[in-house]
Amino acid sequence: AQSVTQLDSHVSVSEGTPVLLRCNYSSSYSPSLFWYVQHPNKGLQLLLKYTSAATLVKGINGFEAEFKKSETSFHLTKPSAHMSDAAEYFCVVTPWETNAGKSTFGDGTTLTVKP
Amino acid sequence: DAGVTQSPTHLIKTRGQQVTLRCSPKSGHDTVSWYQQALGQGPQFIFQYYEEEERQRGNFPDRFSGHQFPNYSSELNVNALLLGDSALYLCASSLPTQDYGYTFGSGTRLTVV
Numbered sequence: 001a002q003s004v005t006q007l008d009s010h011v012s013v014s015e016g017t018p019v020l021l022r023c024n025y026s027s028s029y030s031p032s033l034f035w036y037v038q039h040p041n042k043g044l045q046l047l048l049k050y051t052s053a054a055t056l057v058k059g060i061n062g063f064e065a066e067f068k069k070s071e072t073s074f075h076l077t078k079p080s081a082h083m084s085d086a087a088e089y090f091c092v093v094t095p096w097e098t099n100a101g102k103s104t105f106g107d108g109t110t111l112t113v114k115p
Numbered sequence: 116d117a118g119v120t121q122s123p124t125h126l127i128k129t130r131g132q133q134v135t136l137r138c139s140p141k142s143g144h145d146t147v148s149w150y151q152q153a154l155g156q157g158p159q160f161i162f163q164y165y166e167e168e169e170r171q172r173g174n175f176p177d178r179f180s181g182h183q184f185p186n187y188s189s190e191l192n193v194n195a196l197l198l199g200d201s202a203l204y205l206c207a208s209s210l211p212t213q214d215y216g217y218t219f220g221s222g223t224r225l226t227v228v
Contacts, residue, residue: 034216034217036217036219043219043220043221044217045219046216046217046218049215049216090158102173103148103160103217104160105157105159106157
């Protein structure tokens with residue numbers, strides 16, 4: 001069994017300030033973890049992924065995430081928010097060993113960036 | 116770059132009708148997964164197709180069925196539509212191991228009236 005909890009449904013930051021989007025997970029297997037971004041009326045775009053290599057993962061558009069097994073967390077960060085970062089963000093867990101289907105998505109965090 | 120293509124983009128159907136949604140995966144991908152995203156929620160896994168067979172299924176009734184063709188494209192069929200089936204249906208393609216994550220299409224917005 002696996003699950004994902006995104007701890008904040010809405011996050012609001014000012015442009016140029018840091019972003020932190022929090023994600024906790026549970027999984028019976030060693031998981032692969034992903035962050036996706038969804039802009040309005042668009043499909044989801046992969047930001048970054050963790051697949052049992054380095055625990056600090058760098059993604060596109062300046063985003064990073066750190067896998068902390070002891071805390072079962074995979075929080076997404078960015079040093080300086082840009083207006084274009086305003087979107088919905090989803091944390092996703094996939095059981096690595098099964099090599100099959102069933103990625104589980106969190107409920108999403110809406111990021112608002114104020115000028 | 117040929118990403119994931121879904122058709123149609125929008126669809127309105129009446130309760131009880133049947134609908135077919137289509138998906139062409141990204142070039143080089145052979146695995147197709149379907150997700151339902153209700154308004155304000157995260158995507159929910161419907162099923163995944165690989166080598167023309169349903170490999171895994173989420174908690175959706177048998178009214179939801181699918182197919183994958185030899186060229187890896189896929190269809191999602193929903194019978195006996197209910198108002199609650201109104202959602203954004205997302206197709207995602209990947210390699211079989213999913214280590215590289217999904218590539219998503221822009222989705223089909225289905226409205227059942």
